[in-house]
Amino acid sequence: MSEHNPFPDEGNTGHIWDDNLRELANPPPNWWMMGWYASIAFIIGYIVIYPSIPMFDDYNKVEQTEDGIITGGITKGVTGWTAIKEYNKALAEVEAVRKPYEDKIAVMSAKEILADEALSTYVEHSGKVLFGDNCSACHATGGAGNPGYPVLADDDWLYGGTIEQIQATISTGKKGMMTSHVATLSEAEIDTLAHYVVGLSEGKTDDVKGKSLFQSKACFACHGMDAKGMAALGSANLTDGIWRFDEEDKFASAKRTIAHGVNAPGDDKTRMAEMPQFSDNMSEADIKKMAVYVYKFGGGK
Amino acid sequence: MSEKSTQEQSLEDLYAEAQEHTINVGDVKIHAKRMGGKFRNLKWASNFLWLIFFIGPYLRLGDRQAVLFDIPARQFHIFGITLLPQDLWMLSFLLLFFAILLAVVTALAGRVWCGYFCFQTVWTDVFTWIEDKLEGTPAKRRKLEKSPWNAAKIIVRAKKYTLWFLIALLTGISFTAWFTDAYQLWVDIFTLNASSTVYTTLLLFVVGTVFLAGFLREQTCFWLCPYARIQAVMIDDTSIVPSYDVSRGETRGRLVKGKPTSDDQGDCVDCNQCVAVCPTGVDIRGGQQEGCIMCGLCIDACDSVMEKINKPIGLIKYASWDGIMGKKEKPLLKRPRVWVYTTILVIALSGVITGLTSMEPLELKVLHARQPLFVVQSDGTIQNRYTLKVLNKMNKDINVSISVDKANDFQGLIIKGAEKEVTATHGTVTAVTIFVKVPRKNLTEKSQDIIFHIEGTDALGTVYQSDRNSVFIGPKR
Numbered sequence A: 001m002s003e004h005n006p007f008p009d010e011g012n013t014g015h016i017w018d019d020n021l022r023e024l025a026n027p028p029p030n031w032w033m034m035g036w037y038a039s040i041a042f043i044i045g046y047i048v049i050y051p052s053i054p055m056f057d058d059y060n061k062v063e064q065t066e067d068g069i070i071t072g073g074i075t076k077g078v079t080g081w082t083a084i085k086e087y088n089k090a091l092a093e094v095e096a097v098r099k100p101y102e103d104k105i106a107v108m109s110a111k112e113i114l115a116d117e118a119l120s121t122y123v124e125h126s127g128k129v130l131f132g133d134n135c136s137a138c139h140a141t142g143g144a145g146n147p148g149y150p151v152l153a154d155d156d157w158l159y160g161g162t163i164e165q166i167q168a169t170i171s172t173g174k175k176g177m178m179t180s181h182v183a184t185l186s187e188a189e190i191d192t193l194a195h196y197v198v199g200l201s202e203g204k205t206d207d208v209k210g211k212s213l214f215q216s217k218a219c220f221a222c223h224g225m226d227a228k229g230m231a232a233l234g235s236a237n238l239t240d241g242i243w244r245f246d247e248e249d250k251f252a253s254a255k256r257t258i259a260h261g262v263n264a265p266g267d268d269k270t271r272m273a274e275m276p277q278f279s280d281n282m283s284e285a286d287i288k289k290m291a292v293y294v295y296k297f298g299g300g301k
Numbered sequence B: 001m002s003e004k005s006t007q008e009q010s011l012e013d014l015y016a017e018a019q020e021h022t023i024n025v026g027d028v029k030i031h032a033k034r035m036g037g038k039f040r041n042l043k044w045a046s047n048f049l050w051l052i053f054f055i056g057p058y059l060r061l062g063d064r065q066a067v068l069f070d071i072p073a074r075q076f077h078i079f080g081i082t083l084l085p086q087d088l089w090m091l092s093f094l095l096l097f098f099a100i101l102l103a104v105v106t107a108l109a110g111r112v113w114c115g116y117f118c119f120q121t122v123w124t125d126v127f128t129w130i131e132d133k134l135e136g137t138p139a140k141r142r143k144l145e146k147s148p149w150n151a152a153k154i155i156v157r158a159k160k161y162t163l164w165f166l167i168a169l170l171t172g173i174s175f176t177a178w179f180t181d182a183y184q185l186w187v188d189i190f191t192l193n194a195s196s197t198v199y200t201t202l203l204l205f206v207v208g209t210v211f212l213a214g215f216l217r218e219q220t221c222f223w224l225c226p227y228a229r230i231q232a233v234m235i236d237d238t239s240i241v242p243s244y245d246v247s248r249g250e251t252r253g254r255l256v257k258g259k260p261t262s263d264d265q266g267d268c269v270d271c272n273q274c275v276a277v278c279p280t281g282v283d284i285r286g287g288q289q290e291g292c293i294m295c296g297l298c299i300d301a302c303d304s305v306m307e308k309i310n311k312p313i314g315l316i317k318y319a320s321w322d323g324i325m326g327k328k329e330k331p332l333l334k335r336p337r338v339w340v341y342t343t344i345l346v347i348a349l350s351g352v353i354t355g356l357t358s359m360e361p362l363e364l365k366v367l368h369a370r371q372p373l374f375v376v377q378s379d380g381t382i383q384n385r386y387t388l389k390v391l392n393k394m395n396k397d398i399n400v401s402i403s404v405d406k407a408n409d410f411q412g413l414i415i416k417g418a419e420k421e422v423t424a425t426h427g428t429v430t431a432v433t434i435f436v437k438v439p440r441k442n443l444t445e446k447s448q449d450i451i452f453h454i455e456g457t458d459a460l461g462t463v464y465q466s467d468r469n470s471v472f473i474g475p476k477r
Helices: A030-049 A083-107 A110-115 A117-134 A163-172 A187-201 A208-216 A250-260 A284-295 B002-008 B011-018 B038-048 B051-058 B089-109 B112-117 B119-135 B138-146 B151-177 B182-190 B196-216 B218-224 B226-234 B273-277 B297-308 B336-357
Strands: A012-017 A021-024 A062-065 A068-071 B067-070 B075-078 B081-083 B241-244 B316-319 B362-368 B381-392 B398-405 B414-416 B422-424 B428-439 B447-457 B463-473
Touching (some): A110 A284, A117 A284, A187 A208, B011 B297, B051 B067, B089 B336, B119 B138, B119 B151, B119 B196, B182 B196, B196 B218, B273 B297, B297 B316, B381 B422, B381 B447, B398 B414, B398 B428, B398 B463
Antiparallel strands (some): B241 B316, B381 B428, B398 B447, B414 B428, B447 B463
């Protein structure tokens, strides 16, 4: 910076570098100053109208009053606006739209909801979130199923595919059970049964050796004489093309299931098949909605 | 009144006021002189076209507004035609049409839009007309501008601003009325029941109109408007635009009584009237320039002076640069840009017409469910889920039946969910979920084409139908 000012009359600040590079003391343009004053006026207006300064008072304090929630802070704003009030108001608007449907769902059975076109359409559209939160982790979006988890969009149901049965399954949960046969059946017998089961799923019924073993080893006790399963027990229908434990190699899949069972105690190779109970986590109305939603994937009976 | 002043003034009077009218360099406010003439009348006529903007919303067709851009309901009603968001593609053709129309008009006859039709020009013209009526001639207006605020000035200014405000308010209301029921709008506005959107729009229009047409005026054309810049580059030597005949006018020189004119003196008597009447304050004698909105008012001014001094009119006239320079003008049909523009115009227009005439009253869209793509059923059939969206553009509901065309390609095909006819609600989309089942053995490809067909009959017995292609997806083969 230069000691002596070679440009005394141009109104510079006296800050001069490199002989002639200097800082002028020009006032800011008018429009800029107007904008600046307008900004100040805006902030003052904002502080008066809205809650702004969260100090001196415990601003974490949340107080429930008749007209909503009041938070702490030194300036509460003359309008009494808070983000939570606005949220509650918006929520109330949405719930007012939903109310006529939700009121009906609360008193109607799942079957009645399904029969009511407007209600079942409402459930079809609004059930996506509920299904996404609770079901799709295992059963995948749209009930497409995942390896080890049943497809919900098909018409094969272990525990029955009527709307009441679907509702009961969601509500109480299900735990598959099949005893482990690794100790009671020989390897050859397991092979024979596995061949028989694979044949059944492909529509072959002429495996006499397999059929007699199926009967003599009392497989029919659970799967039924016709091998079509029993909804009350949750035993699989062995005659259709849908596999509860669907693997590329059907024979190996059948062998493992026969040998080690499903949820068989004490067998660490056993199949795991458990549907949790949802009556604790979901309301009765939500369970009804999910029953309708799942039914409408296209497989309901 | 002042519109006739030039005709009544003598040449000496005109010279006396000539120095008052300066070329616009933006430092002083332009107060253009108003006078009658051919182009002045034309300008009034084109101004009146804007009455459509004010009157249009009040036309009724049956029980609704004839032209209504109903944004909340996502429906545009233009007389008998109802446009839904699905028809938006036509807008691109319409915009193309007007963009090219602007270009073709500019190429042929300059800034016709700017000079005669642009809202900035028209509103400014009306606003300054009011100013002229209330405050007097440009000289008086300049004097008033400089005078201190006294009672007379306050009264005359208050009158002017009130009229400006009313026009601006009416402009805002008229604009808003195209988007909502016009009659109800008036009731709502004055009973303070209109929505905040309406009041915000009105505020913006009042502020915008008064500021742009009342205060900013020609500065908008100079510094704000993009069209001015775009249009100027579309003009070439063959475009017919208001031009000063240089060879006839120069060397310009003032007429002095009793003094003979020199031999090289041209017809321009340097009365400055062309500058005086120019709403943007340019001097046309300097040639074509960005500030010229080509309104022709200088032609009126010059012609009236030429008549006064017994010279032929047309020293300033609509002419091409080639014409002024005495070159042979290219015929209209031999200019390539005329053909290029016309082709684009025809394409754009036929797009809109095709769109409007081929609008199907019933439209089908098919969405194939993506998750799962297909489901194997216990009987070995493959099931696909589809959402059918039936758009009904008619003004009555219609029952439609859903079927699959070319069902022969799929032996044993079954549709679930389409047993009953579906009621397609008018003016909106009705969604139907259906399932299609095909035995696995009858599928030949992983993905096969499938055509959905809807058909409905209205009360008059007219059959409406629509088809839509989709795919049927099965397991890997």
